[in-house]
Amino acid sequence: MKIVFSVGGSLVCPEEIDIRFIERFCSLLKQLSLKHKIAVVVGGGRLARKYIQAARKFTRSRDMLDYFGIKATYLNAMLLSAALGNKAEYVWNASKPDLRTRKIVVTGGTTPGHSTDAVAAEIAVMMKADLLVNASNIKGVYEEDPRKNPKARLLKKITAKELSAIISKLPQTPGKYALIDKLAVNTIKKHKIKTLILDGRNLGNLKKAVEGKRFTGTIIN
Numbered sequence: 001m002k003i004v005f006s007v008g009g010s011l012v013c014p015e016e017i018d019i020r021f022i023e024r025f026c027s028l029l030k031q032l033s034l035k036h037k038i039a040v041v042v043g044g045g046r047l048a049r050k051y052i053q054a055a056r057k058f059t060r061s062r063d064m065l066d067y068f069g070i071k072a073t074y075l076n077a078m079l080l081s082a083a084l085g086n087k088a089e090y091v092w093n094a095s096k097p098d099l100r101t102r103k104i105v106v107t108g109g110t111t112p113g114h115s116t117d118a119v120a121a122e123i124a125v126m127m128k129a130d131l132l133v134n135a136s137n138i139k140g141v142y143e144e145d146p147r148k149n150p151k152a153r154l155l156k157k158i159t160a161k162e163l164s165a166i167i168s169k170l171p172q173t174p175g176k177y178a179l180i181d182k183l184a185v186n187t188i189k190k191h192k193i194k195t196l197i198l199d200g201r202n203l204g205n206l207k208k209a210v211e212g213k214r215f216t217g218t219i220i221n
């Protein structure tokens, strides 16, 4: 299979850099790469939000705020790539030829106006991926915001159209593309990319999801 992972920076850098997560995740990636072609897009996490928050004091340029976020994604992606050693190839703004390598492609953000989820969806199109896995620190898509309603149900399966309706009510601003960004969902919808949204901190669950076994999270198709 060809698999693209969109890894939330919230996993790599929740408050401080999570070395333990990076080690465990990279070990799983290496294992999966023996059977599958893999690309990983890494988000900016806390680092992005810190810089965006500080920069808001000095600028109202949305593009500039996004660039601060993009730079943070580079750092997280390079760190993950370093942890993968010679199994990885860090690329900046991946194009089709970059994706032909046998190594695990690791990259971050590209241009302002969206999040790394949209980059991952675009890479999935370029690679003709079988699966896009969106791993962050939430269990999946809920029928309602679980912070507001702790009894909200986790949705096991929804269509990209239903997901569009859910995220239309959520913030889409620099540093805060809640759940998944609109552009990513449009790409998933247009190209019919099978997508899973799950909590990447549970690597056993993530492995099951990739292997097509029962897992906790949401399937978009």
Ligand code: UTP
Binding pocket: 006, 007, 008, 009, 010, 042, 043, 044, 045, 046, 048, 065, 066, 067, 068, 069, 070, 073, 108, 109, 110, 111, 112, 113, 114, 115, 116, 117, 119, 136, 137, 173, 174, 175, 176, 177, 178, 179
């Ligand atoms: P992300 O929003 O992708 O990181 O990038 P994250 O918050 O770690 O991701 P998730 O939501 O947990 O998956 C951080 C910020 O960098 C800018 C945006 O402002 C984004 O919120 N960015 C990132 C871009 O403008 N373009 C990109 O291609 C990527």
